[in-house]
Amino acid sequence: MSDAPRAPSAIPPSPPPAGQGGRKRSSGLRLRVLDRVTFGASASGALLMVLLLGLIVAVIAIGALPAIKSQGLAFLWGSRWSIRDQEFGAWPYLYSTLVTSVVALVLAVPVSVGSALFLVKLAPQARLSLPARLLGCSTATGWIRLRIAPIIAVASFLIELLAAIPSIAYGLWGIAVLVPAMQNFIQPALASTLGNVPLIGFLFARPTIGFTLFTASVVLAIMIIPIVTAIVRDVLAAAPPELEQGALGLGATWWQSQKLVLGYSKLGIFGGVVLGFARAMGETMAITMLIGLSIPSSNSLFAQGQTIASLLANQFGNADTNVERQALLYTALILLVITLLINGFARALLLKVSTQKARKQ
Amino acid sequence: MTTLPLSTFSRQENFHGRLARFTNRAVMTLCCLAAISTILLLFSIFGYIVWQGLSNIHWSLFTRLPAPTDEVGGMRNSIAGTLVLIALGSALGIPVGLLSGIYLAEYARESLLNHGIRLVIDVLASVPSILVGVLASQLVVVPMGHNSAWAGAVALGFMMCPIVARTTEEMLKLVPRSLREASIGLGGSKFQTLAKVILPAASAGIITGIMLAVARVAGETAPLxxxxxxxxxxxxxxxxxxxxxxxxNSTFPTLTAHIFKYATSGEPAWINEAWGGMLVLISMVLLLNLAVRVTIHRARRIR
Incomplete structure (x- = not known):
């Protein structure tokens, strides 16, 4: 009798029909278990990523612990590296790392921003009428507009493809082409011109070898241009078109309107530049092949050098003693902490910029 | 009042206007030059590598083992070693990457924690590769007491995880909402929706992400x-x-490490062989990348 109110029409789904009840319930159970398992597995995958980051920091820090204890913070500015006296200082390596990365940025950033501006703002309007614009014709009359793939797509594709060339290829190219060119033409030319400029002259002294900090910086610049260009391109493309249109409507020239766009996107561009910097600091193989692998002997950019990454590549595999290995792990820890901080900062900046934009829209 | 010399204004206007127009054109030209010279420079490098590779590649590269400088040697073992190592690394890295990608796209809400996870994955993707090598050395080589392919696989797997995770997330998010709704509306559970609707729909994109990760680690030398x-x-x-x-369980040949050894050896014969090996490596990497771009393009256009 108590079954009467539970007629199928009253409460539709809860009691399954008698015939298929068992099977349905068990498959429902199986599905629910599968749901849980899927969630559990994917969440633990995500958790594992976080653990991996912790792992790399922990493993390198623990390995470096004896060196941290014996050398202390003086490791950062000490400049003697003597295995016999067990005295280690990372400053020459830190110096080379910073100098090559900064010079690479100085060379790469203007080119990257220019390329990105071209890709985002000039190329789309410029199928074949670009020459006309450059010559000052405001309209593209007289120029045939062919329906080719927009330049931006092709050029972006090429630049991104080139970002995929392995670092060791740049190293091999550098040894064959760049090093002789640096030694015989570029460095002497720079030394005889910029070398005589008062304040910065010392940077360009004594060009005698091709394997120098400067050579490494140039290759680094070539390697980070595609990366910075891609980020700046995305940032510029995300800027609201009203800025530019408003300025143009008020009679501004193209460049005046772009200055507004650049100002609006400056945080994002900064983020991209900082990412390029972090990338440059960690770059290993090309640098190892080109920098000369010895402690810089002068302040000049035309001296040999040894970055932290190249020191590790060169020494870590054949460190004879535990003490040396621990000191090398200490330098690795420094590089890790710097790149993690810089990367975290830049990514957070870019994330913030993109979420802000999303909220505004 | 009307005697204000209009010409001074207009002349000033003209000067500023002309300056602005000149700067405008100069900057435009510089931007174009920057882009064109970047592409030309990168292509001249690429062309040089290919040219050197083509003039030094030979069948013996694929059929012989490394030999002393006065004999004809090859890189048969290195090429095989790279392929084996990529397979091992993929076996370690891809599952983790896939799972966390699924988590981020399907389960993660817009919370601080999940922004944090995304940030961690991005940061993980940009850890310098040499430090990944140091990690694998400390974690695997030191306890085992000798070099091994496992250590290299751990390093490569570590580098693949974040790349696979981010591309998987992006590709899953591209799957149209209507598909999910249809599946849930028909009574599909979360698992069924995921396994039978979303993953098949995103499979091309996910495979693309995996290929991207493979292309990225195939050219890595520092972690090895x-x-x-x-x-x-x-x-x-x-x-x-x-x-x-x-x-x-011993030292293991890889193309990149072998090229590095030969390139820095100073022996002309070995350097020539390094160029040949480099061509093999670059064509591997670029073909993978090309395939990736084409697939992504297709996937985007279909939607």
């Missing part, structure tokens, strides 16, 4: 320098210890 090192021995051998038919 002190994990697998380099070896002149063949990869596959009869004398290898039982469960494996490969020499995984």
């Amino acid at each position: 320098l002190f994990t697998t090192m380099d070896s002149d021995q063949p990869v596959f051998s009869h004398s290898a210890s039982f469960p494996y038919f490969m020499e995984v």
Whole structure:
């Protein structure tokens, strides 16, 4: 009798029909278990990523612990590296790392921003009428507009493809082409011109070898241009078109309107530049092949050098003693902490910029 | 009042206007030059590598083992070693990457924690590769007491995880909402929706992400320098210890480490061989990348 109110029409789904009840319930159970398992597995995958980051920091820090204890913070500015006296200082390596990365940025950033501006703002309007614009014709009359793939797509594709060339290829190219060119033409030319400029002259002294900090910086610049260009391109493309249109409507020239766009996107561009910097600091193989692998002997950019990454590549595999290995792990820890901080900062900046934009829209 | 010399204004206007127009054109030209010279420079590098590679590549590269400088040698073992190592690394890295990608796209809400996870994955993707090598060396080589292919695989797997995770997330998010709604509306559970609707729909994109990760690690040298090192021995051998038919528990040959060794050897014969090997490596990497771009383009256009 108590079954009467539970007629199928009253409460539709809860009691399954008698015939298929068992099977349905068990498959429902199986599905629910599968749901849980899927969630559990994917969440633990995500958790594992976080653990991996912790792992790399922990493993390198623990390995470096004896060196941290014996050398202390003086490791950062000490400049003697003597295995016999067990005295280690990372400053020459830190110096080379910073100098090559900064010079690479100085060379790469203007080119990257220019390329990105071209890709985002000039190329789309410029199928074949670009020459006309450059010559000052405001309209593209007289120029045939062919329906080719927009330049931006092709050029972006090429630049991104080139970002995929392995670092060791740049190293091999550098040894064959760049090093002789640096030694015989570029460095002497720079030394005889910029070398005589008062304040910065010392940077360009004594060009005698091709394997120098400067050579490494140039290759680094070539390697980070595609990366910075891609980020700046995305940032510029995300800027609201009203800025530019408003300025143009008020009679501004193209460049005046772009200055507004650049100002609006400056945080994002900064983020991209900082990412390029972090990338440059960690770059290993090309640098190892080109920098000369010895402690810089002068302040000049035309001296040999040894970055932290190249020191590790060169020494870590054949460190004879535990003490040396621990000191090398200490330098690795420094590089890790710097790149993690810089990367975290830049990514957070870019994330913030993109979420802000999303909220505004 | 009307005697204000209009001409001064207009002349001033003209000067500023002309300056502005000149700057405008100069900056435009510089931007174009920057883009064009970047592309030309990068292509001249690429062209040089290909040209050197083509003039030094030979069949013996694929059929012989490394030899002393006065004999004709090859990189048969290194090429095989790179492929084996990529397979091992993929086996370690891809599952983790896939799972966390699924988590981020399907389960993660817009919370601080999940922004944090995304940030961690991005940061993980940009850890310098040499430090990944140091990690693998400390974690695998030191406890084992010798170099091994496993250590290299751990390093490569570590580098693949974040790349696979982010591309998987992006590709899953591209799957149209209507598909999910249809599946849930028909009574599909979360698992069924995921396994039978979303993953198949995103499969091309996910495979693309995996190929991207493979392309990225295939050219890596730094993580292998002190994990697998380099070896002149063949990869596959009869004398290898039982469960494996490969020499995984000693130094292991890889294309990149081998090229590095030859390129910095100073021996002209070896440097020429390095160019040949480089062509093999670059064509591998670029073909993978090309395939990736084409697939992504297709996937985007279909939607």
